[in-house]
Amino acid sequence: xxxxxxxxxxxxxxxxxALAIFFxxxxxxxxxxxxxxxxxTKPIATLVLLGPALVLxxxxxxxxxxxxxxxxxxxxxxVKFIGLENYTWILHDPNIHQVxxxxxxxxxxxxxxxxxxxxxxxxxxxxxKRESIPKSLLFMPMAISFVGASVIWQFVYNFAIPKQPQTxxxxxxxxxxxxxxxxxxxTHPLNNFLLMIIFVWVxxxxxxxxxxxxxxxxxxxxxxxxxxxxxxxxKLFRSITFPMVRSTFIVVLATMVVTxxxxxxxxxxxxxxxxxxxxxxxxxxxxxxxxxxxxRGSALAVVLFIFVTPILVFNIRNIRxxxxxx
Amino acid sequence: MLISKxxxxxxxxxxxxxxxxTALVTVTPADAxxxxxxSLGTTHYAAQKGKTVTVFTSILDPExxxxxxAMKPFEAxxxxxxxxxxxNQFEALLPVRVKGGNAxxxxxxxxxxxxxxxxxxxxxxxxxxxxxxxVNKYWSAGWKGYGSVNGKFYAAPNSANMKSLVWxxxxxxxxxxxxxxxxxxxxxxxxxxxxxxxxxxxCGGIGSGGATGWxxxxxxxxxxxxxxxxxxxxxxxxxxxxxxxxxxxxxxxTVADWMLNPKYVGNVSAIATTTxxxxxxxxxxxxxxxxxxxxxxxxxxxxxxxxxANGDVYAFYLPGINPAVKTPVEGxxxxxxxxxxxxxxxETQNYLSSPQYAANRLAQAGSSGxxxxxNNGVPLSAYKNALDALSAKYLSDKQGxxxxxxxxxxxxxxxxxxxxxxxxxxxxSGKSIADVAAAxxxxxxxx
Numbered sequence: 001x002x003x004x005x006x007x008x009x010x011x012x013x014x015x016x017x018a019l020a021i022f023f024x025x026x027x028x029x030x031x032x033x034x035x036x037x038x039x040x041t042k043p044i045a046t047l048v049l050l051g052p053a054l055v056l057x058x059x060x061x062x063x064x065x066x067x068x069x070x071x072x073x074x075x076x077x078x079v080k081f082i083g084l085e086n087y088t089w090i091l092h093d094p095n096i097h098q099v100x101x102x103x104x105x106x107x108x109x110x111x112x113x114x115x116x117x118x119x120x121x122x123x124x125x126x127x128x129k130r131e132s133i134p135k136s137l138l139f140m141p142m143a144i145s146f147v148g149a150s151v152i153w154q155f156v157y158n159f160a161i162p163k164q165p166q167t168x169x170x171x172x173x174x175x176x177x178x179x180x181x182x183x184x185x186x187t188h189p190l191n192n193f194l195l196m197i198i199f200v201w202v203x204x205x206x207x208x209x210x211x212x213x214x215x216x217x218x219x220x221x222x223x224x225x226x227x228x229x230x231x232x233x234x235k236l237f238r239s240i241t242f243p244m245v246r247s248t249f250i251v252v253l254a255t256m257v258v259t260x261x262x263x264x265x266x267x268x269x270x271x272x273x274x275x276x277x278x279x280x281x282x283x284x285x286x287x288x289x290x291x292x293x294x295x296r297g298s299a300l301a302v303v304l305f306i307f308v309t310p311i312l313v314f315n316i317r318n319i320r321x322x323x324x325x326x
Numbered sequence: 327m328l329i330s331k332x333x334x335x336x337x338x339x340x341x342x343x344x345x346x347x348t349a350l351v352t353v354t355p356a357d358a359x360x361x362x363x364x365s366l367g368t369t370h371y372a373a374q375k376g377k378t379v380t381v382f383t384s385i386l387d388p389e390x391x392x393x394x395x396a397m398k399p400f401e402a403x404x405x406x407x408x409x410x411x412x413x414n415q416f417e418a419l420l421p422v423r424v425k426g427g428n429a430x431x432x433x434x435x436x437x438x439x440x441x442x443x444x445x446x447x448x449x450x451x452x453x454x455x456x457x458x459x460x461v462n463k464y465w466s467a468g469w470k471g472y473g474s475v476n477g478k479f480y481a482a483p484n485s486a487n488m489k490s491l492v493w494x495x496x497x498x499x500x501x502x503x504x505x506x507x508x509x510x511x512x513x514x515x516x517x518x519x520x521x522x523x524x525x526x527x528x529c530g531g532i533g534s535g536g537a538t539g540w541x542x543x544x545x546x547x548x549x550x551x552x553x554x555x556x557x558x559x560x561x562x563x564x565x566x567x568x569x570x571x572x573x574x575x576x577x578x579x580t581v582a583d584w585m586l587n588p589k590y591v592g593n594v595s596a597i598a599t600t601t602x603x604x605x606x607x608x609x610x611x612x613x614x615x616x617x618x619x620x621x622x623x624x625x626x627x628x629x630x631x632x633x634x635a636n637g638d639v640y641a642f643y644l645p646g647i648n649p650a651v652k653t654p655v656e657g658x659x660x661x662x663x664x665x666x667x668x669x670x671x672x673e674t675q676n677y678l679s680s681p682q683y684a685a686n687r688l689a690q691a692g693s694s695g696x697x698x699x700x701n702n703g704v705p706l707s708a709y710k711n712a713l714d715a716l717s718a719k720y721l722s723d724k725q726g727x728x729x730x731x732x733x734x735x736x737x738x739x740x741x742x743x744x745x746x747x748x749x750x751x752x753x754x755s756g757k758s759i760a761d762v763a764a765a766x767x768x769x770x771x772x773x
Contacts, residue, residue, distance in 0.1 A: 076739070076771065159596065186595055186755075268535065269535060272533075272534070272536045273536070273747075274538050274539075274747060274750045275755075290743065291738045291739045292739070293738075293739060
């Protein structure tokens with residue numbers, strides 16, 4: 001206890017002095033802003049309110065982004081300029097081709113699978129009597145990290161050589177139906193889809209809850225009116241419910257696309273990127289923090305950035321359009 | 327003018343004072359006859375009363391206090407206070423401290439690469455004569471080599487660890503009448519016998535999350551040093567000998583006939599998806615019979631498992647291949663590099679390289695073991711843990727061929743990159759030796 005205090009007391013001192021400095025700076029800024037009057041009030045207020053956010057945004061996002069682009073034209077230790085060599089490596093290395101294909105599969109399949117499944121569940125559970133119970137159960141995986149979920153699913157996909165006791169759930173199911181189980185994690189390209197199932201398992205609950213809230217927000221009189229007009233089942237869904245929740249659907253979909261683009265944990269935990277399952281985010285990590293190749297890692301980050309950009313543009317446009325409607 | 331004169335005067339005064347102190351020190355040597363130094367052997371340690379030496383290390387408590395305790399006889403003899411200081415940020419902090427002029431007296435460094443890096447700063451000092459004499463006397467040439475930079479000897483070894491072990495079950499071996507093999511061909515003949523009896527001779531697992539593949543690199547390293555010796559091994563690390571060279575390809579063939587042999591391991595590709603931790607858990611029950619893995623693997627077995635020469639699990643030394651390569655051992659160790667040539671630091675270095683230090687440190691380890699020295703001045707009977715004694719026997723062989731982990735010493739793009747992924751491919755998808763070798767070679771950094 002004593003040694004804990006003697007070691008940590010100076011740290012508390014540092015924390016307190018840092019906080020004191022922070023508040024002193026704030027006080028000075030607000031004092032200056034308060035002094036200003038007349039014509040200068042508006043620009044100074046803008047500067048004071050927007051300035052800190054802009055400085056942080058600049059130091060935390062803009063500078064690193066340009067630095068990454070800059071590094072992507074340099075060698076492993078960021079010493080020598082090597083032109084486009086890191087990018088030609090991405091274009092010519094067959095392993096990276098597999099990585100790009102896998103990333104494309106992830107961003108095409110998983111967002112639609114999770115959002116679609118989430119929508120289906122939201123609709124079906126909406127009419128159930130005790131909907132909170134299945135909803136809570138479906139939402140529960142969301143509380144588990146991707147790493148935790150992967151560890152759980154490792155037991156499902158586990159494979160042991162024939163003489164050893166079989167412990168994998170999937171192997172047990174397959175064997176029950178009279179087939180011989182294979183080494184699931186090794187079977188390419190099936191293993192990619194097996195990893196995607198983990199993502200779907202975790203994220204579907206989230207999509208379901210958001211979409212369910214949107215469905216409940218559809219005004220009852222509209223549903224009633226359309227029912228009187230003879231709309232029911234599929235027709236009601238297609239012409240009334242879905243158009244009403246469309247914007248929520250797109251937001252959830254875009255969130256899923258971005259999440260699956262930067263997905264790293266599942267691949268890292270399940271396969272370490274081996275057996276043809278690596279994705280860009282995992283490859284980027286391996287290059288920078290395992291192989292210490294800053295150049296190639298940065299080039300992959302830039303590629304990831306390029307992948308994300310159209311989705312962001314789409315998302316922002318969507319938000320703007322909605323604002324103009326409202 | 328006045329100031330410089332004053333300064334010069336002060337300097338002269340200081341020099342005289344220093345001379346007097348040295349004289350005083352030499353006239354009051356630590357007296358062996360008083361008994362205080364009796365336990366430290368025949369080496370003469372000069373008394374340096376009131377001096378302090380700091381030893382900086384990555385070792386933390388509770389291990390650290392065992393080191394501190396092992397210094398007591400030396401401190402009582404010389405009056406030097408040795409302070410062991412541990413940090414889990416050792417690798418990052420040491421270069422900063424050395425460059426900032428705040429170097430510790432001695433640093434305990436686990437990587438040969440970091441020793442070279444520290445020597446390159448110009449702040450490290452060569453080992454004193456007595457330490458050099460100790461190392462020449464008590465360690466094999468391989469160990470001395472890892473403590474040397476450009477042929478000059480700097481750092482004496484501290485502790486050692488052993489990779490060249492094969493785990494097996496003495497009870498299962500007794501049940502089937504198998505005996506521990508002492509040659510490579512003997513080991514494969516035993517595996518043939520097991521295969522004929524319907525048993526899985528070798529367990530294997532190279533899964534390790536993001537580091538999947540590393541156990542396979544160890545298997546190749548073990549074979550390379552056994553087949554071709556330390557010279558080829560060193561040239562392999564510096565890429566003078568390529569992966570696609572006849573030697574390394576031949577070594578890969580030996581690995582293929584051993585750990586990629588379906589007759590011995592059952593399902594080769596399953597090795598790629600089995601974690602290294604779980605690989606040998608079936609040994610006590612005989613679901614597989616042998617596993618090549620380092621000394622730390624014993625900790626994987628559940629509490630209550632009898633790890634002893636007649637118990638549920640134990641290990642034997644992975645036999646050599648080429649008789650010209652004497653006692654090949656792959657392992658690791660720590661080295662004690664000094665950043666000061668003060669007499670008290672030199673005396674501490676001398677003590678730390680003596681068999682008495684190793685014996686005192688060993689006494690702290692007790693029967694649970696966990697501390698091995700490659701110092702052959704320590705009798706094997708001093709080890710209270712049988713497995714440690716077994717490891718020490720091979721690590722301290724004066725004629726032995728000791729090598730560090732090669733993949734750790736290679737550039738990260740290879741040692742932590744292509745070698746892991748390509749070796750995983752080798753097991754997982756049956757990629758050919760030539761293709762694996764070519765792929766690893768092509769990942770070698772150009773400069």
